[in-house]
Amino acid sequence: MINAVLVFNNAGQPRLTKFYTQLETSVQQRLISEIFTLVANRPSSACNFLPLPPLLQQSSKSSTPSTPHNDTPSLVTYRHYATLYFIIISTSTESPLALLDLIQVFVQALDGLFENVCELDLIFNFETLHAALGEMIVGGVVVETQLDRVVEGVKTEAAFTLE
Template identity: 75%
Template sequence: MINAFLVFNGQGQPRLTKFYTQLDTSIQQRLISEIFTLVSNRPPGSCNFLPLPPLLASASSSSPNSPDAPSLVTYRNYATLYFIIISTATESPLALIDLIQVYVEALDRLFENVCELDLIFNFETLHAALGEMVVGGAVIETGMERIVAGVRAQGTVAKRPVNEGKGGGLTGGLGAGLGMGGMVWHGR
C-alpha cells in the first residue's frame, strides 16, 4: 500500500503532498521535512529505495489506520525535482520506481515538456494525474494513454501550458524538461 506520494523541488519546498494513510498533521509535517533531508543527502550512486528511518517509522505507525508492515521510501530525482513514495515494505520498490516514471511521463504529455512552474501554477493537474493512477493508496492505472485521457476528460489541464514558448524544462536556467522529450535522469 502507498502511504504517501511527495514531490519536492531541490530546495526542499513541497510541490505535491498526498497522504493515503491517516496521520496527524504534526506527523505529516515532520515526515515532509525529514523525508526530503533523508533523500536529498543520499550519496550519488545510491539505490533509489531505503527503509523509513525508525524514528519516522514509529511516528507514522502511531496512526490507528496505519498498516503494521514496515515502511519503505522509494524516490527518483529528475532535474530539480524529487518524486518520493512512502509505502509499506510489501510493495515492490522497482514497481514504485516505474510508477514514478509513468507519473512524470504523464505530466510531460499533459504539459508538453513539464517544468516546475507548471507544477506550481497547475497543481490541480498534478493531483488529477495522481488520482487517475492511485486511489486510496492502491495503484489502479499505469497505462499512459488512459491516465492522460482521464485527466483531460476532467478538464483540469491548463488550456495553454505555463512553459509554452519558453524552451521549457528544469535544468540550465529552465533548460531541458522532466519528461521523455528532455528528461534529465540523475542516476540515483
C-alpha cells in the same frame, strides 16, 4: 499500499504532498522535512530505496495497534528528475521496482500533459497534477499505470470542468 506521494524541489519546498493514511499535521511536516534531508544528501550513484525514518514507523504503530506488521509504512522510494524529487512512501508489500516504474509513468504523464513539464507547471497547474495522480492511485492502491489512459483521463476530466 502506498501511504504518501511527495514531490519536492531541490531547495526542499514541497510541490505535492498527498497522504493516503491519516497522520497528524505536525507528524506530516516533520516527516516531509526528514525525508527531504535523507534524499537530498544521498549521492546520485546511491540506491533509490531507503528505510522509512523512525518518526513515521513509531506513529503508525501507536495509532493503529490492530494493523498487521506488514501493513505499516516502511519504505521510501524516490527518483530525482532535473530540479524535482518524486517520492513514494509505501508498505513492505509493495515492489520497490514497481514503485520506480510508477514514478516514471507519473512523470511521463505530466510530461504529456504539460509538454516538457517543469516545476512552474506543477505550481500553477496543481489541479492537473492532482488529477493525474488521482487517475493512477486511489486510496493508496495503484489503479492505472497505462500512460495513454492516464493522460486521456485527465484531459477528459479537464474538458468536463470547463463546460
